[in-house]
Amino acid sequence: MTTRLTLICHGRTTARPSAFPADEPLAPDEILKIKELVPLLGKPDRVLSSPAHAAWQTAELISENFLVDRALADINYGRWSGARISDVQASEPESLAEWMDNPDFVPHGGESHADLLARIGAWLEPRLGERGHTVAVTHPNVARAAIIAVLGAPPQAFRSIDVEHLSIADLRSDGRRWALRSLGRLGLP
Template identity: 45%
Template structure:
């Protein structure tokens, strides 16, 4: 029986990552670029690759040596008016909004994307990817990988913020006979 082996890779670190800030469309920091380049040797055979449209995702894919097609469905969660701002700044200015966003998957107090909308987008992407075969790599963002984990594990969407995804973390998935399984996360 043929199947799809999908590796989701979180983009490498940026200045926003190090500052606990919500990113804008920024490039990788030099240390993140070096780590992505070093990770390339461990990927093995890759039959196809996708990347999100953000600069940090595309640069990570390039550093990994991938010729990846850009797919808007792999975009980071839309952070609305919070993009480019630090978590501490948002917590000080809008603690109720931040609390609501991290506790209610349907909330979007930042005028961006709710976790529920992100889950729907990622779920559609995973469903569309299932007919593919071979070993595929998708360079994306921590939020997209969290969403994929919630979907694959059929977990409560409120658990979204309990999944920690570091820069360059890899989630290895397999689709066989219309069913996704988690092979590893690390």
């Protein structure tokens, strides 16, 4: 039996457009989309969720018996959480530009991209031999980090991977290594 890990990015939230997330709930119209997605997942052996509101709301629609895993949390945006990107661009243009280009830079007091990559790489490692199908509801940034870890890509590739809400990253393991089987929006246009 192979190990299957399906990363699902939670649905869109009520956050203001073009703002750094701040633990908002799902947008009401996302719930129907998620309900349509659930039958396509089959019956997973386990469901995990980020501690974020939108993630556990999504996980709850997939399974009543999900577990919250803090390692699946989104990148910590520090003092930028909830701020509009345009406001940060206006007040801290150099810091925002450096943060976008340098995986180790942390101008907001939160977590760097390199820190996120290390956290997710460490989270993936013990799951190599975890038999069955795990669904993990998380965030686009976490899915990007997992893809980089699986492919062995450099941290600079982080901004080159476009992951949307309700995207699915399907990973498989033979017990020795992970492989990216597919990336997309399962059953959604």
